[in-house]
Amino acid sequence: xxxxxxxxxxxxxxxxxxxxxxxxxxxxxxxxxxxxxxxxxxxxxxxxxxxxxxxxxxxxxxxxxxxxxxxxxxxxxxxxxxxxxxxxxxxxxxxxxxxxxxxxxxxxxxxxxxxxxxxxxxxxxxxxxxxxxxxxxxxxxxxxxxxxxxxxxxxxxxxxxxxxxxxxxxxxxxxxxxxxxxxxxxxxxxxxxxxxxxxxxxxxxxxxxxxxxxxxxxxxxxxxxxxxxxxxxxxxxxxxxxxxxxxxxxxxxxxxxxxxxxxxxxxxxxxxxxxxxxxxxxxxxxxxxxxxxxxxxxxxxxxxxxxxxxxxxxxxxxxxxxxxxxxxxxxxxxxxxxxxxxxxxxxxxxxxxxxxxxxxxxxxx
Amino acid sequence: xxxxxxxxxxxxxxxxxxxxxxxxxxxxxxxxxxxxxxxxxxxxxxxxxxxxxxxxxxxxxxxxxxxxxxxxxxxxxxxxxxxxxxxxxxxxxxxxxxxxxxxxxxxxxxxxxxxxxxxxxxxxxxxxxxxxxxxxxxxxxxxxxxxxxxxxxxxxxxxxxxxxxxxxxxxxxxxxxxxxxxxxxxxxxxxxxxxxxxxxxxxxxxxxxxxxxxxxxxxxxxxxxxxxxxxxxxxxxxxxxxxxxxxxxxxxxxxxxxxxxxxxxxxxxxxxxxxxxxxxxxxxxxxxxxx
Numbered sequence: 001x002x003x004x005x006x007x008x009x010x011x012x013x014x015x016x017x018x019x020x021x022x023x024x025x026x027x028x029x030x031x032x033x034x035x036x037x038x039x040x041x042x043x044x045x046x047x048x049x050x051x052x053x054x055x056x057x058x059x060x061x062x063x064x065x066x067x068x069x070x071x072x073x074x075x076x077x078x079x080x081x082x083x084x085x086x087x088x089x090x091x092x093x094x095x096x097x098x099x100x101x102x103x104x105x106x107x108x109x110x111x112x113x114x115x116x117x118x119x120x121x122x123x124x125x126x127x128x129x130x131x132x133x134x135x136x137x138x139x140x141x142x143x144x145x146x147x148x149x150x151x152x153x154x155x156x157x158x159x160x161x162x163x164x165x166x167x168x169x170x171x172x173x174x175x176x177x178x179x180x181x182x183x184x185x186x187x188x189x190x191x192x193x194x195x196x197x198x199x200x201x202x203x204x205x206x207x208x209x210x211x212x213x214x215x216x217x218x219x220x221x222x223x224x225x226x227x228x229x230x231x232x233x234x235x236x237x238x239x240x241x242x243x244x245x246x247x248x249x250x251x252x253x254x255x256x257x258x259x260x261x262x263x264x265x266x267x268x269x270x271x272x273x274x275x276x277x278x279x280x281x282x283x284x285x286x287x288x289x290x291x292x293x294x295x296x297x298x299x300x301x302x303x304x305x306x307x308x309x310x311x312x313x314x315x316x317x318x319x320x321x322x323x324x325x326x327x328x329x330x331x332x333x334x335x336x337x338x339x340x341x342x343x344x345x346x347x348x349x350x351x352x353x354x355x356x357x358x359x360x361x362x363x364x365x
Numbered sequence: 366x367x368x369x370x371x372x373x374x375x376x377x378x379x380x381x382x383x384x385x386x387x388x389x390x391x392x393x394x395x396x397x398x399x400x401x402x403x404x405x406x407x408x409x410x411x412x413x414x415x416x417x418x419x420x421x422x423x424x425x426x427x428x429x430x431x432x433x434x435x436x437x438x439x440x441x442x443x444x445x446x447x448x449x450x451x452x453x454x455x456x457x458x459x460x461x462x463x464x465x466x467x468x469x470x471x472x473x474x475x476x477x478x479x480x481x482x483x484x485x486x487x488x489x490x491x492x493x494x495x496x497x498x499x500x501x502x503x504x505x506x507x508x509x510x511x512x513x514x515x516x517x518x519x520x521x522x523x524x525x526x527x528x529x530x531x532x533x534x535x536x537x538x539x540x541x542x543x544x545x546x547x548x549x550x551x552x553x554x555x556x557x558x559x560x561x562x563x564x565x566x567x568x569x570x571x572x573x574x575x576x577x578x579x580x581x582x583x584x585x586x587x588x589x590x591x592x593x594x595x596x597x598x599x600x601x602x603x604x605x606x607x608x609x610x611x612x613x614x615x616x617x618x619x620x621x622x623x624x625x626x627x628x629x630x631x632x633x634x635x636x637x638x639x640x641x642x643x644x645x646x647x648x649x650x651x652x653x654x655x656x
Contacts, residue, residue, distance in 0.1 A: 078618045082415060177518070183604045185619045224521045224603025229494070238499045349411060352428075355620040360433045363440070363607040 033115050033285050040066035042286035047072040047083055048096035052145075052273075053294070054302045061293050067286040077101045084278060085110065093281035094290055099272045100346040102141050103134035111140045111276040118288035121295035126335030129312035132272055133343045141274035142291050143312040145247075145303055148270055148341050149182070149190055150263040150330065152244035152252060154234055162262045165191035168241050169218040176221045178240040180233060183225040185354055186344050187269075188361075191243055192218065194266040200342050203350040212357045219361050234259050245271075246330035250308035253328060261330035270341035272312070304331065310338065400634075406627035415621040425624040429632065434612070438632065441609040444523070445592040448530045452538040452587050453580060455531070457568075459539050460546050460576075475543065478536050486533070490600045493529050494520060497601075521603030529601045530591045537590075538583035545579025546572065577651050581644045589637050609633055 050073040054060070058069040072092070074080035081101045084092055085108070097105070105111045116122060119142065122130075135141045151162045158175070162168075168179050169191055182188055186200065192214040193200050198207045219225075223239050231252030233239035244252075249261040275294065277287045293299065300316035303309055308328055311317065314335055325331050347354070407425060409417035428434075463471050481489060495501055497519040504516040519525055549572060557567045573580075595610035609629065616626030 076618070078415070078621070085415075183599070185615070219605065222603075222605065225605060226603065229600075236498065236500055349622075351620050352622055352625070355615060355622070356431060356433070359437070359607060359612060359615070362605055363433055363437050 033118055033288060037285040039286050039289060042067055042283040044069045044093045044283055044286050044290055045072060045091050046070070046094045046096070046290065047074055047080060047092050049073065049273075050075070052096070052307065054299060054306075057294070057299070061290060064293065065286070065289050067283075067289065069290065081105075092278055093283050093287045094275055094277055096144060096273055096275050099132060099134040099141075099274065099343055102274050102276055104346050105276060106135060106140050110279055112279045112281065112284065113139055114142065114277065114291070115288060118285070119292045119295065121292045124295060124297060124300070124313045124315040126312050126314040126339065128335050128339030129314075131339070132274075133345055134272075135274070141276045142295060143272050143274045144294060145307070145309045145311050146270060146272045146338060147246040147310050147330070148263065148268045148338060149187055149243065149245055150249070150261055150268055151241055152230065152234060152249035152259060152261055153241045154237065154239075154258050155260045156258045157237065157240045161260075162241060163265050165195040165264045165266055167264070168243055169195060169214060171221055171241065175240050177223055178238070179218075179222050180224050180226045180230045180239045180242040181218070181222060182243050182245075183227040185351070185358055187227075187243070188225065188358055189215070189354060190269055190344075191264075194264065194268060197266070200269055200344050201347060203347060203353060205353070208353055208357060212361065215357070215361045216364055219364065225362065231255070231259070247307060247309040250328040250330050253330075254308065257327075261328075263330075268341050270338055270343050272343070403627045403630050403634075406623050407631055409624050411622045411624050415617070415623060417623050422624070425622075425628040428625050429628055434629070437607055437609055437612055438636070440607070441592050442636070444527060444530070444606075444608060445588050447527055448534065448591045449538075449584050449588045451527070451531045452535050453584065455535060456538040456542050456580075456583065457572075460543050461568075461572075463543065464546070471543075475540070478539060482536070486596065489533075490529065490596060493525075493532070493601060497525055520601065521605060523602065523606045526598050526602040526606045526608075529597050530594060533594075533597065534587040534591055537586035538580075541579040541582040541586070542576050543579075545576035549575045574651065578648055581648055585641060585644055588640060592637065593633060 044067055046069055048071065053071070058071055061067065061069055072083075074083055077098050077100070080095060080097050081104065084095050084105070095105075102111070116138075122138065122142065125143065129143050129146070130136075130138045132138070132141075132143070151165075151168060153162055167175075168181065171179050181191065189211055190200055192211045193202065196207070196210055196214065198204075198211065202208065202211075223233065226233065226242075230239060230242040230244060231248065234242055234252055235256045242249075244261070246261060249259065253259040253261070275291045277284060277291070281287055295313065297313060297316040297319060300311040300313035301320060303311050304316065304320055305324065308331065310331055312335065317335070406417045408421050408423065410420055410422045410424075412418045463474060466474065497503060499516040499520075501519075503519060504513075507513045508516060553571050553575075554567055557571055562570070592608070593610040593613070595608065595614045598604070598606045598608045598611050609632075613626050613629045613633070616622045616629060620626075
């Protein structure tokens, strides 16, 4: 199916030159949706994270709309970005990416504006879920799932509930060597930045120097920098307190009820995974229908019940059974609380400052 | 032997052009072009979403002057040299033990040596995490026997990184040394023994010099990948041991600074070419002696 789409493009390129194709692309991205478009003649290629959607999503959507969907996977945001940016026509219509990469795509003009009239399910979202720093007013993106970062801990090995990022940065003696922090660059900085009251997106050299001091001291008390196996480390008791994404902590709590989640009072981040439509898509009507479909309460409740992630879908969140929230404490943060957290934005070339500090902190061992 | 050589010559004549083109094409496509891309990227400016763009710039080379990178290069060199040295010692012991076995036993042992390669490297790394963990088969018996009161910290240390790198690359050392040892005339050792040479002297004057080319090949096969490995420091080192491979990976995937990643890659390549030059020089000198 991707082949049939590239063929006309090649034909035009051969006859009229590349400039015409580029002009044609930008013109089509601004064009309004055709309300009479026959969806059954369109096909979609979507890229998202593996196991991040209902297994029958493609079938269900085809049954409902007649549009055939091929779902591709990217393991990381970086891989997803590479997939939609490195080649001119990848044939991808819809991409699911986190807020930072989405802002990059918007700046680069690679995504096309959403027609809200074709997305009635946007009404399901929390009102706060339309004011994201990376895309205010949801001009280009529709939020799929969201969440925050906190402390995942062993409730039987830690006295009381952790309340502060200091609990992992300057741990009590009995927890020294039993702490893990996230290995992802910006999230490694988050606890120190919030403890010091700085922005998660600071590029101020003095502030970053303070953060480095806190991180260097904290890293000596760490078991490991880990963003994949901390759940196992907590279950084994090798770690007692871990900096963790809320959804991941829920997954750990699912297999071990002694594991719980706490959100430090200094605040944290808000991450958002959103869907965008690529400017190069020739199937914009079907792409809108697909995004509207994943914003339905059915898909959103599936995400929360099966992946244990919060979603910005207020209607879905209020329909979920209350015992789910009792078991998975990280699901209790409501939309307003989550939306009040700071969003991590792409820093462009300044991210090198973070990388240098992270390298120094880790190599200092 | 001469008949097979003649057959080989005929084959070579028949497909002369093909044999000339295919290695050159292979090397060109998979070695020269990627190297050229790395070289060009190093002199360009970082793109917004990764990649590179104009203008030409040497900023990335300036960044290399940050002391932390020199430190990491030295740590990487020290770690990979340690790994190589340990592999040499273990491999010679292994080959010496193999000498007493029947040819079938030897072949079987070499197959067993290769078995781990049939499973994913990641799975083997996770197995080591269980093995060295607080409740793993090393700590658990020592704890229950009361030999130690607190579990030993075996995991997430620079030492654990070295141990696992040795495990991963040991076959790369054993195979070339074992191959070289096959061609050592056993009567040489018998003669030396008859003349009163001890085990160490026999090793030093017969086995070591005659297997040195194999050993040097093994050293390159171990040193080069262990220097650029980034999975072991991440998983086994708990992200607290940083080798040059980790920094290069981060530059490409996290900072999306391809020019600087390329500069680091070039530095690593230069260092490894230096190692190869030394290896070639030592080999040549040794071969001169042998003649």
